[in-house]
Structure formats: structure tokens, C-alpha cells
Amino acid sequence: MQFGYFTMPSHPPERPLKDGHEWDLQVIRWLDELGFAECWIGEHHTAPWEPHPSPDLLVAQGLMQTKNIRLGPGGFLLPYHHPAELANRVAMLDHMSGGRLNFGVAASGLPSDWMMFNVDGMSGVNREMTREALEIILKLWSSKEPFDYKGKFWSVSQPPEMFGVLRHHIRPLQTPHPPIGVAGLSKGSDTLKLAGEKGFLPMSLNLNPAYVGSHWEAVEIGAAKAGRTPDRGEWRMVREVFVADTDDEAWRLSVGDMMGRMMSEYFLPLLGHFGFKDYLKASPEVADSDVTVEYCARHNWIVGSPATVTDKIEKIWHEVGGFGVLLVFGFDYKHKPEAWHHSLQLLKHEVLPRLNHLDAGLGKAA
DSSP: OEEEEEEOOOOOTTSOHHHHHHHHHHHHHHHHHHTOOEEEEOOOSSOTTSOOSOHHHHHHHHHHTOSSOEEEESOEEGGGSOHHHHHHHHHHHHHHHTSOBOEEEEOOOOHHHHHHHTOOTTTTHHHHHHHHHHHHHHHHHHOOSOEEEEOSSOEEEEOOOBTTTBOOOOOOSSSSOSOEEEEEOSTTOHHHHHHHHHTOEEEEOSOOHHHHTTHHHHHHHHHHHTTOOOOGGGOEEEEOEEEOSSHHHHHHHHTTSHHHHHIIIIIHHHHHHHTOGGGGOSSTTSOGGGOOHHHHHHHTOEEESHHHHHHHHHHHHHHHTOOSEEEEEOOOOTTSHHHHHHHHHHIIIIIGGGGGGGGGGHHHHO
């Protein structure tokens, strides 16, 4: 098993944007020093609790301040970018990274973002735009010959050589392109079916493990359509994680601190408005009103001492049938940096060695 990181990035609304950005950079440096495998950075435009509209800015700076960790947007919201411009920008980032770039893509799920960019997300136009944009990007990266693409949302041409010195030349360093990651939320997720079909990296967001177990079925359905055999070792699982020296301390620093505050002030109310609280329930009969921060901490989060956290991760691994990468959900502990750093240290040095035996069973779980 490997450990990685997934950050919205999340910051309290009163945090100045520059201060939040610097906290994210500090965490990325810690992750690299500790040997975490990867870090994914989200894009949002109208959410004060998720205040980063340009993940590539953070990725570019992070690449310059790290040596080994793979970094990438998690993901670029494709409806809001011209695919030709983004194809060139991501390819350049890949060269800057020396081949350490991951390329996460997403369709955007915030109605306020849809409104800002005049995208009809209610009828699924954002998903159509995402599929078309990704098709164009991959075509620009792979095609050696000029082409004209006339799509529903964008028209893009790869020009022939002009005047002997002008031509399309910016392609990724990694062959055929950086690993592409996609995140899934709903049961039978179309996004995760696409991941299975195309061989993209599937990521399951931080939901109840009993619900997430259905996500691999979607990957397998998509893979079967393309005659592929999916690898559970590539499945990423996003979880809220806090490790401390004791269970009581971990509970106090998570439920009683920024993790609890972000969930109570932002995430749980938002999911409630979307009608998504079912995704957090350990059983369907649980009332929405009972899905509190404490409920999520008991049933969904991975908090506790190293021994407790090890047991919880292993339990989830068996419940869902095995996965390869645990992505720690990022929170802003700029007010208590030593607590967050210590949690990451314990996770890497105390928890991970106790989970190595799970790799031996991954093939059987597939």
C-alpha cells in the first residue's frame, strides 16, 4: 500500500488566500520529506472553504520545492478551460516536473461554479463538456498529423507546419501522457466506468466504506467494455485521517478542531442541500439529522492512535475488496502545524509498516 494526499485545498474563510497557499506548500514539502507517493490538488471558484481556482499554480511551486513526490491537479475542471490551451499548459507542467506530474480531471459539481461560467450542470452539460475536452486534449497529445476537430462545445485544429518554422510541438514528457486520474462519487459512477474503460486512475471520494465498495464494480464494468483487466493497486481511496499518540488526543484534534469545524460549517450542510447525506450513512435507515460530525468520525473517518488507525484502514481494505493507495484528505492546521505534521509522521512511520502485508492479497482481491 502507498499513502498519498488529496486536498481541496480546504481553508477556513477567514484565512488570507496567500496564507492558505503557503500552508499547502508547507504540507507538500512535508509529504515529500516523509516519502508520500503523490498529492492531488482541487480546483474550485465559488467556495470560500475551498478557495483555490488554479491548482497548477500550487503544483508548479510544489514541483520546485520537492524532489520525489508526484503532484497534480485533482482535478482541473474541464468545462472551464479551453482544451487546446490546457493541453499545452499541462504538457509544459509535465516537462517542468521531470515526469512527476499526474493529470486529474473533473466535471465540476458546484452549482455556483456552473452559474459563474454559464454551464448548465443540472442537465449534465458539464459532463458532456468534460468528455469532449478530454478527447481533444488526448488527440492533441497523440496525433502526429494536422487535424480539424469540430465539437459541440469547442472546435480545435492542429495546424500544419507554416512558413517552415511554426507548428504544434508542445507535448507531454511522459509517454503517452501523464497518468490521468478521475474521481467518482455516485453508485455506479459513470466517471469510474470511464476510468475502467480508458485505464485512468480511479479515485473514490471520502464516503462511507459500505457505499464505496460499489465503486470498483463501476470500474470493472467500464474495463470489460474495453476488454481491459483493471488493477486494484491503482484504486485510490480518499479518507479523513488524523493520527495522534492516543485515541483521545486524535479525537480532540480532529472532531474538536479544524476537521470538525470544516465538516460542521461547510461540508455536511452542503451535502445536505445536495441530498447526498445517504453517501455518508453506514446503513440506509439512519436519519439525515443523525449524520453529524461525530457520526462521520465514528463511521467514516480514520482517527486514533497508530494501532487504532492501522486496524481501521485494514478493516476498510477488506470491506471494499482491496485498494492500492490511501489518500489523506487535507485540512488546514496552520494554527497547529505540529499536530498535522505529527499525524503525517505517525501515519508514514508507525502505520504504513503494519499494512505491508495487505499487498500480498491484492491480486486475490481483484
